[in-house]
Amino acid sequence: MLDKVADLQGLMRNMGARAKAASRILAQSPPETKDAALRAMADAVEAATHEILAANAEDLERARSSAMAASFIDRLTLNEARIAGIAESLRDIAALPDPVGAVAAEWTRPNGLVIRRVRTPIGTIGVIYESRPNVTADAGALCLKSGNAVILRGGSDSARSSAAIHAALARGLEAAGLPADAIQIVPVSDRAAVGEMLAGLDGAVDVIVPRGGRSLVERVQRDARVPVFAHLEGLCHVYVDKSADIDMAVSVAVNSKMRRTGVCGSAETLLVDEAVAGTHLLPILDALRAAGCEVRGSGAVRALDPAAVPATDEDFRTEYLDAIISVDLVNGVEGAISHIARYSSGHTESIVTQDPAAAERFFGAVDSAILLHNASTQFADGGEFGFGGEIGIATGKMHARGPVGVEQLTSFNYRVSGSGQLRP
Amino acid sequence: MLDKVADLQGLMRNMGARAKAASRILAQSPPETKDAALRAMADAVEAATHEILAANAEDLERARSSAMAASFIDRLTLNEARIAGIAESLRDIAALPDPVGAVAAEWTRPNGLVIRRVRTPIGTIGVIYESRPNVTADAGALCLKSGNAVILRGGSDSARSSAAIHAALARGLEAAGLPADAIQIVPVSDRAAVGEMLAGLDGAVDVIVPRGGRSLVERVQRDARVPVFAHLEGLCHVYVDKSADIDMAVSVAVNSKMRRTGVCGSAETLLVDEAVAGTHLLPILDALRAAGCEVRGSGAVRALDPAAVPATDEDFRTEYLDAIISVDLVNGVEGAISHIARYSSGHTESIVTQDPAAAERFFGAVDSAILLHNASTQFADGGEFGFGGEIGIATGKMHARGPVGVEQLTSFNYRVSGSGQLRP
Numbered sequence: 104m105l106d107k108v109a110d111l112q113g114l115m116r117n118m119g120a121r122a123k124a125a126s127r128i129l130a131q132s133p134p135e136t137k138d139a140a141l142r143a144m145a146d147a148v149e150a151a152t153h154e155i156l157a158a159n160a161e162d163l164e165r166a167r168s169s170a171m172a173a174s175f176i177d178r179l180t181l182n183e184a185r186i187a188g189i190a191e192s193l194r195d196i197a198a199l200p201d202p203v204g205a206v207a208a209e210w211t212r213p214n215g216l217v218i219r220r221v222r223t224p225i226g227t228i229g230v231i232y233e234s235r236p237n238v239t240a241d242a243g244a245l246c247l248k249s250g251n252a253v254i255l256r257g258g259s260d261s262a263r264s265s266a267a268i269h270a271a272l273a274r275g276l277e278a279a280g281l282p283a284d285a286i287q288i289v290p291v292s293d294r295a296a297v298g299e300m301l302a303g304l305d306g307a308v309d310v311i312v313p314r315g316g317r318s319l320v321e322r323v324q325r326d327a328r329v330p331v332f333a334h335l336e337g338l339c340h341v342y343v344d345k346s347a348d349i350d351m352a353v354s355v356a357v358n359s360k361m362r363r364t365g366v367c368g369s370a371e372t373l374l375v376d377e378a379v380a381g382t383h384l385l386p387i388l389d390a391l392r393a394a395g396c397e398v399r400g401s402g403a404v405r406a407l408d409p410a411a412v413p414a415t416d417e418d419f420r421t422e423y424l425d426a427i428i429s430v431d432l433v434n435g436v437e438g439a440i441s442h443i444a445r446y447s448s449g450h451t452e453s454i455v456t457q458d459p460a461a462a463e464r465f466f467g468a469v470d471s472a473i474l475l476h477n478a479s480t481q482f483a484d485g486g487e488f489g490f491g492g493e494i495g496i497a498t499g500k501m502h503a504r505g506p507v508g509v510e511q512l513t514s515f516n517y518r519v520s521g522s523g524q525l526r527p
Numbered sequence: 528m529l530d531k532v533a534d535l536q537g538l539m540r541n542m543g544a545r546a547k548a549a550s551r552i553l554a555q556s557p558p559e560t561k562d563a564a565l566r567a568m569a570d571a572v573e574a575a576t577h578e579i580l581a582a583n584a585e586d587l588e589r590a591r592s593s594a595m596a597a598s599f600i601d602r603l604t605l606n607e608a609r610i611a612g613i614a615e616s617l618r619d620i621a622a623l624p625d626p627v628g629a630v631a632a633e634w635t636r637p638n639g640l641v642i643r644r645v646r647t648p649i650g651t652i653g654v655i656y657e658s659r660p661n662v663t664a665d666a667g668a669l670c671l672k673s674g675n676a677v678i679l680r681g682g683s684d685s686a687r688s689s690a691a692i693h694a695a696l697a698r699g700l701e702a703a704g705l706p707a708d709a710i711q712i713v714p715v716s717d718r719a720a721v722g723e724m725l726a727g728l729d730g731a732v733d734v735i736v737p738r739g740g741r742s743l744v745e746r747v748q749r750d751a752r753v754p755v756f757a758h759l760e761g762l763c764h765v766y767v768d769k770s771a772d773i774d775m776a777v778s779v780a781v782n783s784k785m786r787r788t789g790v791c792g793s794a795e796t797l798l799v800d801e802a803v804a805g806t807h808l809l810p811i812l813d814a815l816r817a818a819g820c821e822v823r824g825s826g827a828v829r830a831l832d833p834a835a836v837p838a839t840d841e842d843f844r845t846e847y848l849d850a851i852i853s854v855d856l857v858n859g860v861e862g863a864i865s866h867i868a869r870y871s872s873g874h875t876e877s878i879v880t881q882d883p884a885a886a887e888r889f890f891g892a893v894d895s896a897i898l899l900h901n902a903s904t905q906f907a908d909g910g911e912f913g914f915g916g917e918i919g920i921a922t923g924k925m926h927a928r929g930p931v932g933v934e935q936l937t938s939f940n941y942r943v944s945g946s947g948q949l950r951p
Binding site for chain 2: 130131204210212216218221223225226309310324325328330331348351354355358362462466467468470471472473474475476477478479481482484487488489499500501502504505506514515516517518519520521522523524525526
């Protein structure tokens, strides 16, 4: 990856123009061609396992010498199983129904006009991400499946891994006779490249998808001149209601927090109904600690569990992405709703309860992208939703919300068939 | 309407905060309450017919003394029939199914999780419009039905008419026990108020809907810090294919252009397949002229019809909103697709042909919000689509495209029901 180039704007706009040209070809490409490319990309990624791991080892060595956090290293790390997972995900995406041309709705008007709403590609997607190199493959594949060209801008920390994955994707595209310009990766680490993408590359970029920490997403939302699928942090909550089954509460809380702490769907805050604090709180906190989690509690929590580290207000605003959880007691489902309205990033929240009315109230009053009842927040994932992969979890409310899969990467238009109808 | 106020930002942000508070109440309001308010609003508009017409007469007098164009006067003019139409439209919107809480999709995962995608309100909508006073009622009602608060910013030319309509809407809201803050109208003509709305009123505005001419929409797209439902001009085309029925071609072209020339769905350009120029062109152009339309033709058109006024390239880029049409010959459906790709604003295009293959090719290759086959472009209207009213015709590709009705004014979230599922 280059540090700087003389004419960054020219380079970036040229990428935009080539993406736009490729997007026109993709929009007219039949499903079989796109799926053949996706399968060829999977084969190419597997065939390149050795060189991808070698590139990743270089990225990891740099990251370790910079003393990056464990969660950062976890997101950056590839191994044979994760590379096999990338290839598997590409094949899963190939096997999905093609979203382009699908008739989302059809109805007939009293005057005989037949109106169909048909899915169409968006055009060109700009994806800006940080350390997770598998985004290169997932985002490239999802954009291709949905008929869009994509310009990828990965973090410099994962530049070697991403470049090696991208090279394999390009080989797959060419094998299927599709333009390599359909999936491009910015070859310059200069952060001004992000500014060029946010300005839209002279009208070539239709939407920006930022994936990363708060500072990246806030910069994108502030500076973008094109639509953005906002992906803010995942400040996810698990609320244990007074009617919760205690064993389920323990297992859902531990899985939500500890299955993988570096993902946006991991829980950062546990809320326990004060009505059952005496029975439910300690078993959950003990299980979290036994799993290696640091517990930070409010004053009310520490009154029942002096082992808890004191939690500040800032703790309840923090996406740890690490084996730490903040804990508070709340006054029933209404208390949980208030706490979540104040602190949540609008990503994912789970209620554990055997009371359907409490779950229904929680579902109706919490305005987050994903709400779960008696299930782990770690299900906040496009694959787990059956979308066959995702480009991220959107926390904005426009167009895409929650897991962004191939359907969310399409637009639509209306196609109206008549027999000479005139409007009176 | 005030010209200026000392603390415009304070006034606007206060409106935003009140809208946000009202939006929380609306989001939890049952359909019956919202529908009762809409019917009360219709009654109040009818009861206020006299005062709305008096206010409109003042606006019209000012517009005439400023020598505004006929199309402008047409958009501004209210009469008893149009006011009855406004009330009727409010009742139509009340009778629509409530979009909030509707389950747009539901599926079960192999692990037993049941996932529902449920429609939710967006929050607060900012609507910026120009001279058409009925937008006040339509936008207010559609936002209310979809559970959103709205801040309306009408043009100063229609300020008196819009204020009179808004007063009736507020009476309807109060009659149903809903907060009057749910539908607010900016009481200051200072254009800086628009800038405040585009900045988002301190996070209170979730989306901006601009309705107006190119300069308004371009300003909004350039300056908005929140998502925008772009409503660019309607540079709509009618293409008469070589397989068109000649009588249908005449009637569709005349209706598309002349039914109402001041609406965005009126045709501005006629394209005729050169293969049938000898038979089809003159009957269409004669009929247009007989209906009072000025015909501006390319060189190829004028070679066959010397009566046509010469058309420049600029003509093909112009939304006349008047009884003028630009005309060119093209080389079949591919020629029409190329011309439209170059000149269209992406709003609405119609093909007249008896050949299903030509229509299918047109539908698949033209990327505009609404495509019609053998029907008038004037059907580009939410009411005609069965949406029971619209806030505009979006030409962007994100979230809403084509007529923006109540469904397009909602977001959604995912509600997942489990029985203790953990992610492996």
